[in-house]
Amino acid sequence: MEELIKAIVVPLIDHPDQMLLTHEENAGVVTYTLTVSKKDIGKVIGKNGTVASAIRTVLNSATKNGEKIRFLIRE
Template identity: 45%
Template sequence: MAINFEKLVKSITMPLVVHPDAVLVKILSEDEEIINIQLVVHEADLGRVIGKGGKIASAIRTIIYAGAAKEGRKIHLEIDAF
């Protein structure tokens, strides 16, 4: 069963932000080995998603890396604000 990484990233991020309507998750590219995902949040929520010292961003990446490893793939998460 394939993991929907777009939905996974969004479900992890939504409770963290103040502006949930501004959360946008896009798969930039996907092939058999690597998936590139972009997470875009409101500028005011960027600190909440990255966390102090990048701990929350690191935790999000760890979760999606584990899911990708289960499928034998690699994943790259890019976090941006608008």
């Protein structure tokens, strides 16, 4: 899943060297936290959250066996 997130996000941002992706599993929910440069945060979120929503849709479509995923974006 991490490779999928990176494949989606890296082409969108100008500073991929400042990107950090972590994941944590707690109570059956996997939380992916994406940290990007302050200059790139708007590109990843998109106008009215459209890009972030699209990323979440792709991640939920790629899950197996009803796995629950949260995707957080931080600067």
